[in-house]
Amino acid sequence: MNQLPTLSDEQLLLCFQSGDKHAYELIYERYWAILFRHAQKILQDEEEAKDVVQEVFTIFWIKAESLLPTQPIAAFLYTATRNKVLDHLKHCKVKTKYLVALRLMMEQQSPPADExxxxxxxxxxxxxxxxxxxxxxxxxxxxxxxxxxxxxxxxxxxxxxxxxxxxxxxxxxxxxxxxxxxxxxxx
The missing domain is CATH 1.10.10.10 (Winged helix-like DNA-binding domain superfamily/Winged helix DNA-binding domain)
Incomplete structure (x- = not known):
C-alpha cells in the first residue's frame, strides 16, 4: 500500500481494476483539483464545477473495468469533464431560452377571464x-x-x-x- 502513491496511472488503474479501492482514491487525489479548475474556468461557478467533477469520477468508477491499461487515465478524465461541461452548458442554454420564451409569452398575452x-x-x-x-x-x-x-x-x-x-x-x-x-x- 505504501508503494501506491509512486505508481504510474496505468499501474494504479490495474490495481483499481483488481479491487484495490485505495488506488481509486489516489487517482481521485491526483486529478480532482486539476479537473475542478478546468471545469470551473469554463463554467465560472464553483458548485457546478464540483458537481461536474463528481459526475466524472462516478463515470470513471463505473467504466474503469472496461478501460485498457494503455488508455491514459488523464485523457479519459479530461474528455469526460469536457463532455459533462458541454452537457451542462447546453442544458443551461435550453433552460434560459425556455424561460425567456415563457416570460415573453406571459408579457404579450392578456390574461384570460377565467385565469x-x-x-x-x-x-x-x-x-x-x-x-x-x-x-x-x-x-x-x-x-x-x-x-x-x-x-x-x-x-x-x-x-x-x-x-x-x-x-x-x-x-x-x-x-x-x-x-x-x-x-x-x-x-
Missing amino acids: HIIEKELARQIEQEIEFLSPRMKEIFKLSREQHKSYKEISKQLEISDKTVKKQISNALHLLKGKFQLFFSLF
Whole structure:
C-alpha cells in the first residue's frame, strides 16, 4: 500500500481494476483539483464545477473495468469533464431560452377571464400528481418547492448527498413536466 502513491496511472488503474479501492482514491487525489479548475474556468461557478467533477469520477468508477491499461487515465478524465461541461452548458442554454420564451409569452398575452379558475385547477392537478411520486421523491420535492429549502439544507435534513437531492428534484420535475405538457400547450 505504501508503494501506491509512486505508481504510474496505468499501474494504479490495474490495481483499481483488481479491487484495490485505495488506488481509486489516489487517482481521485491526483486529478480532482486539476479537473475542478478546468471545469470551473469554463463554467465560472464553483458548485457546478464540483458537481461536474463528481459526475466524472462516478463515470470513471463505473467504466474503469472496461478501460485498457494503455488508455491514459488523464485523457479519459479530461474528455469526460469536457463532455459533462458541454452537457451542462447546453442544458443551461435550453433552460434560459425556455424561460425567456415563457416570460415573453406571459408579457404579450392578456390574461384570460377565467385565469383564476384555470390557476386553481392547475394547482389541484399538480398537487394530485405530486402525491403519485415515490415517497422519497415527494418528500424532497415538497421540501424544495413548498418549504423553499436549498439542496444543501435538504441534504443535511435527510442525511443524503446534494447530488441525490438535485437528481430527485430533476426527476420529479421531468415527470411533472411530462404530465402537464399538453395542458401548457393549450394555454
